[in-house]
Amino acid sequence: MNALRLGQHAAMAALAIVTAMVFVALYAPIFLVALLSFFRLRRGEIQWDSFSLQWYGKLFSNEGLGQALANSLIVGFASVLMALVLATLLAFYVNARPGLRTTILQFVIFLPFLLPPIITGLSLLVFFSEWGVSRGLFTVSIGHTLFVLALAYRTILTRLQGLSRNLMEASQDLGATRWQTFRYILLPNLKLAVVTAGLLAFALSFDETMITLFLIGDTNTLPIRLFAMMRAGFTPEVNALVTLILVFSILLTLVIARYVGRGAIGGRFRL
Amino acid sequence: MAALSTTGRPGHPDRRRGWLHLFWLATVYGIPAILIVLPLLTFLMFGFWSVEEGRILRDFSFDNYFAFAGNESYTRVFTGTLFLALRVMIINVLLGFAVAYFLSRLEGRLKYALVLGLIVPLLMSYIIKIYAIRGILGTSGLLNKLLIFLGILSQPSDLFLFNLTAVLITLSLALLPFTILPIFIALEKIPANYLEASADLGATPWQTFRRVTLPMALPGTVVGGMFCFVLAVGDFLAPELVGGTRGFTYGRLVFSQFGMAFNWPFGAALSVILLIVSLGVIVAAGRLGSPKWLRQ
Structure with a gap:
């Protein structure tokens, strides 16, 4: 033993x-x-006495970076809003009518999340160009909405399914109208799930590169601008920008983790 | 607001099937149909067309697919990429299972912190991860320094940048959190009393692991592996940034048709092949991931 x-x-x-x-x-x-991003590199050795913040300063004078950030935020908010509305409608529908039709519907809305992004991006590129929709922030927002939809939907649906049916019936037995049940019982119970879904969706949209690359046309979002800078090589300026984005990502993740909650990581957190 | 009832109660037909309900149905089915299914179908059509003098010729033919199958350099890139994605998947499932299993055995704060430590890289920008990994792969990079320090290499090697090995390392590292998390969640969902029951019935820890834990973690493991394979096989950013000319992959081949080569129909046909492979893997994972004995 x-x-x-x-x-x-x-x-x-x-x-x-x-x-x-x-x-x-x-x-x-x-x-x-x-x-x-703080220290210089010479022949593969970090020069510990070369601390400086100059590369962060340089970022402020980098043309187009501000615009790229603004574009990323616009796309992020637009796609989160669209995805949340759509995801909520879908979650209610699927929850109300389980069956073959909704199973197929679920499979379809999961496709942009599951398929390689190159396929989602290219199919939308071809589709938009066939219909004469010119590329820009609008097309990128549509692409991001579809990409984040599955996760938002899943998060809201899981919460919806977790709500006990008794709660709804109790409300109606007590004489509440359907609207009142929705407004005072369902909505408050779903708020947390919707906020979590929104934060997750924003984080995904803010970093999305591959779908964006095909749908952006001649403007920039932050990752696209970054991609262009990276192709030029490993520079301190890119390091500074990358560091800032990383700090933002980490903060966002911590906020999301707070929302999802400590206990949830064990059981309820699902992809 | 009939639409908002959460339970479609049989025998209680929704009373108000008005405009609102129709609008709801139109949204729920219409938007995915128009923005997901229709683009994929358009894409499928494009693959049968061709391009001539910069114009798209809308004549139905299988020429693009024959051109792909008949050209050995294309098929070699294709099979090479499949094997690459397979290797990434195998490495990540093995590593991922080890890490996920270890995390699932922990308790309390440490467990929470480490899981959070996995979610951070999961939500981190993909190109930033690739860029950061590229930084350690070069001849004067951290990886070479480490290997020399450990005595595995005597001098810096250029084996780790601008070839398929670089792509393999980069993809494995970048996709690892995507593999670990589903496995971890599957392990967490195994009820503790199953393991206790197994032990009470006289099973050794190895037997419990082999007969209870492993089968019950299978669905999550399959999902983790699927994520990894599908993302690796279609990727073009990692090969583009760390692959150099020797690290050419299928994703880059597709990408180039929409850039330099400017042959959308051929690019579409190549992507349809990628689509079929991905869908096959997703459906197979769906099957494998929910075996009959678990569905009941």
């Missing part, structure tokens, strides 16, 4: 080492980028 215990401990220790290595591999590259 002791040998068994020992084996178990050894296995867990091995897993701990693998996990630690994975975390190092996930975070080391990012820390390096952040570091190199």
